[in-house]
Amino acid sequence: MKTQCIRITAFGGPEVLQFGEVDVSEPGAGEVLVRHTGIGVNFVDIYHRTGQLHGDAPQPPFIPGVQANGVVEAVGPGVRDLRAGDRVTYANVGLGSYVAHRLLPAERLIRIPDTLSDDLVAASYLRGLTCHYLLKRLYRVQAGDTILVHAAAGGVGQLLVQWAKRLGAIVIGTVGSDAKAEFVTRLGCDHAINYRRQNFIEEVMRITGREGVPVVYDSVGADTFMGSLECLSPMGLAVNYGTASGQVPAFPLQLLHSKSLSVCRPTLRTYIARRADLETSSREFFDLLAQGGLHIDIAEKLPLANAADAHALLEGRTLSGALLLEP
Numbered sequence: 001m002k003t004q005c006i007r008i009t010a011f012g013g014p015e016v017l018q019f020g021e022v023d024v025s026e027p028g029a030g031e032v033l034v035r036h037t038g039i040g041v042n043f044v045d046i047y048h049r050t051g052q053l054h055g056d057a058p059q060p061p062f063i064p065g066v067q068a069n070g071v072v073e074a075v076g077p078g079v080r081d082l083r084a085g086d087r088v089t090y091a092n093v094g095l096g097s098y099v100a101h102r103l104l105p106a107e108r109l110i111r112i113p114d115t116l117s118d119d120l121v122a123a124s125y126l127r128g129l130t131c132h133y134l135l136k137r138l139y140r141v142q143a144g145d146t147i148l149v150h151a152a153a154g155g156v157g158q159l160l161v162q163w164a165k166r167l168g169a170i171v172i173g174t175v176g177s178d179a180k181a182e183f184v185t186r187l188g189c190d191h192a193i194n195y196r197r198q199n200f201i202e203e204v205m206r207i208t209g210r211e212g213v214p215v216v217y218d219s220v221g222a223d224t225f226m227g228s229l230e231c232l233s234p235m236g237l238a239v240n241y242g243t244a245s246g247q248v249p250a251f252p253l254q255l256l257h258s259k260s261l262s263v264c265r266p267t268l269r270t271y272i273a274r275r276a277d278l279e280t281s282s283r284e285f286f287d288l289l290a291q292g293g294l295h296i297d298i299a300e301k302l303p304l305a306n307a308a309d310a311h312a313l314l315e316g317r318t319l320s321g322a323l324l325l326e327p
């Protein structure tokens with residue numbers, strides 16, 4: 001059968017996202033046919049659209065998107081744990097979620113608990129799993145830690161702020177406007193810094209009494225990372241988990257020596273590659289959502305055909321809520 005899709009026809013601006021159709025076949029062994037109900041728009045979709053070197057991103061034309069929710073329509077031979085009508089979600093199963101129907105491996109799907117709405121999960125699943133590994137596995141945030149979160153008002157950033165507060169951390173967040181500073185303060189951020197008009201290194205040093213912080217979560221990359229290193233306390237860890245302003249330039253490893261610093265460039269994919277890890281992090285994130293422990297706004301739910309508008313909005317840096325596409 002044919003289904004609706006968005007294709008990236010060439011690397012470039014939002015206009016290269018073209019609406020069309022693609023063939024979908026019946027599910028084979030271990031596969032499930034899912035009708036998407038909500039497709040998450042994530043910043044990584046912009047890296048793929050612009051051709052920023054990222055993982056195993058293909059050459060155009062290709063269908064972008066790394067995350068969606070939907071309803072199971074049919075299951076292939078050997079699929080035992082899922083049946084038609086189940087509500088499911090997934091993240092990082094290769095590119096191709098900007099479609100109305102998709103064939104997916106059953107082993108990468110997670111059932112959405114009855115207590116959670118489709119939209120809430122579509123707006124937060126990939127970002128929630130990301131926060132889970134950043135705060136609980138890569139570096140285990142402890143009560144009383146003072147941590148630095150860049151782009152704190154962004155999709156991942158605002159979840160990091162809220163989850164870290166629940167873990168008892170003191171959170172310093174950087175943001176790109178005074179309105180965003182007010183927003184993250186309402187979310188619980190203890191110190192908000194507008195890095196477009198304030199020197200975030202000086203501010204972090206002032207706030208921490210010149211001690212620095214044990215961990216920096218940096219998703220901005222080029223514009224911030226070298227400064228992030230300066231914000232660390234001895235033996236601190238700088239996590240570059242995104243490159244919204246461009247990739248971090250090469251730097252001499254020797255820079256880390258005087259304070260015994262560590263640097264990490266992680267990806268969610270490795271943290272959920274094993275089914276057991278995918279299940280554990282999904283369960284812990286869903287439990288927190290079900291308890292009402294995280295405030296999540298949906299800024300807009302746009303038709304799939306309007307994916308270009310969604311990309312322009314995300315790149316415009318004015319949003320404080322998530323963007324969804326609806327086939």
Ligand SMILES: NC(=O)c1ccc[n+]([C@@H]2O[C@H](COP(=O)([O-])OP(=O)(O)OC[C@H]3O[C@@H](n4cnc5c(N)ncnc54)[C@H](OP(=O)(O)O)[C@@H]3O)[C@@H](O)[C@H]2O)c1
Pocket residue numbers: 041042043044126127130151152153154155156157174175176177180219220223241242243244245246266267268269314315317318
């Ligand atoms: N490695 C992983 O496992 C992983 C997984 C998921 C997401 N990520 C990364 O996490 C980050 C957040 O993803 P998201 O989908 O939630 O996006 P987002 O945070 O909602 O949007 C990116 C934010 O980056 C900030 N920014 C700074 N410089 C920018 C620039 N030159 N252009 C555009 N934005 C800029 C903006 O906030 P201000 O205006 O406040 O500066 C913007 O809101 C992304 O870098 C993404 O690649 C990584």
